[in-house]
Amino acid sequence: MADAPHPDEITTDTELDRAIADVLTEMRVADPSRSTELGRRLVDLLDRRNAADANRTADIGTVAAGIDRAVRALDDASSSAELMRRACERVAELCSAKRVVLSRLDGDRIIPVTWFSADPGTMPSPPAEFDIVDGSPEAEALATNTVSVGPDVPVALQELLGVNGFTTAPVVVGGAAAALVHVSSPLDDTRRRALGVFVEVLGGCFERVGLESRRERQNALLHDSARRWAGDTDVDTAPPRGASELAPAQTDPDAAEQPLLDPLTDREADVVRLVLTGASNSAIAEELVITVDTVKSHVKRILRKTGATNRAELIARYQSGTR
Template sequence: MRTEAELAGRGRALLREAASAAGARVPEPGDLAGFDGPLTVLVAALREQLAESPRPAELAGILADAQDLRYEIREWLSGQRRRRLDRLDAGLARLRKVSDPDGLLDRVCEAVVESCGFDRVMLSKVEGSSWRPWKSFAVTDADPERAFREWIRTLPEIRLDNLVLETEMVRRREPALVTEPGEDPRVYRPLLRAAELNSYVAAPLMPTGRVIGFLHADCESRAVTALDRDILGAFADAFGQIFERAVLLGRLREQREQVRQAMRTVETVLEDLASAEIDLASRPITSLRPAQGPVRSSATLEALLTGRELEVLALMATGATNSRIAEELVIADGTVKSHVKRILRKLCVENRAEAISQYLRLTMGDGGF
């Protein structure tokens, strides 16, 4: 099969020849995908002139060549799409082996370059109504690229209200193609100057259906095409699913550890209860009358603690950290710490373990000890 450069060279020569024979002028396309339209127009013009031309054999030959070239270009473009999709699938397969969200974010820019055929990629975050370029990766590490990374590092967050292209992507949830950034009013001008872009594509990242970031990609030696936009969009969609899976696995691991911690706490309490029963059984029974003094039970626990302190203590018993408790109850970490201190003081215990032990004793069967 011919190369892209060979097909483009043959196409330009045939367009000039056909335009001269048909007496028509057509614009020269910028890339291989742009040849189909001009060739279609010239084929139609040649067919109209074929019956009345004094050189029908010459026109018929040009017409046949134009038709052959159209089909050959379409076949090449179809094969290129398949090859790039195969390369994309291979890159995504490597990412699926990563189960850590931070690891995925560290590798995503490099993965786009390797699997999608770009020379540079920028990852950015969307937080509420703000956009913040975050990190980039490029095949070269020349001075302009280092300056671009420094621009990203020092750039403050940007209001999406002031951006057109990125706001469109948030609203439409579709990738974008920018072929002439200097003339496109949607482009963020500081990005255009810092990255020295001649054309680029961008796609939103939507792990849960909500846009949380963008991927911007460009090529140094060629203009990007609609196929580049489609490839980046397909990567962004698949990466969103991979990232969501990694986040859910991380939460599952965290919850599993909390359950294990709670089970260890319960095991400790049960061992204490078993030891206490043995101690009581080994003592001589001197009286059948119950011991004097208050009976500690779940009722007295509710009398000692406020409703919020009971909620905090119940979460402590599951092994939850202060941060986790704050997240569950939608309060500040400092507020949780204050509640924990008051709980320890009211229960007359020294640490969290003793408080949890006492809570479980008082709530398991609501019995005294």
């Protein structure tokens, strides 16, 4: 059997495991003098293994702390643009990468929208959009919803990412890939897993920001309708919170100037907001963490207060702003 390689000649964990196995196998049949030499070599290899394990543990701890910092940086992003900018910065830190590109998906097109460079003084021109190529790392990442590594950087991104390989990961929003992150280097297993965790959280953050944006638009619609019902044309004033932003309809023209004696409660206002989206009673119950029977009771009171005979009429009144 050929001599096992010296520990200094070993560069990978696989080679190290193989060398240890070879030494153990040879020791079973070696004479005493040879066994002594093999024993010393085995000690060297095991020391190398212990050191590698310790380094790996420390590296995993560093990456885990990086994931925590990266996720916390996304918490208070108030818009998709702010979220994308922060995401690129945090990915660069998490992956020890010099440059990161975040692109949105439009069918089979990849459209870069935000990017980060550790050296902004040498920032190239904005990258052009490009097609998803069959069999490419991008196609693989999208097909499997996993992180993928490739040796050949897409031409459109070479000025930004360089040409020495890259890593890409899909950002899944609402169950479908909506974006791709490109990192300017092939990542090792630990950092690929870290990137996978981060983009999963990022997808959830995009859902949150999108939901908050939709709610703001819905609340603005409700506020505008309520102001029109009250005869106030100044709809640019910031809407008050709670019951005052959802005034009940005035069905009697002569009562237009009368004060509202029975306004909607905060919870009823929440129910109306969801009714206007077309949500079912069960969906409203899940969103507000209440029972379906409670939702039904709220809807009955809302219909009574607004003078609407059913949900369809309620929705029509709010959308048209009529009394």
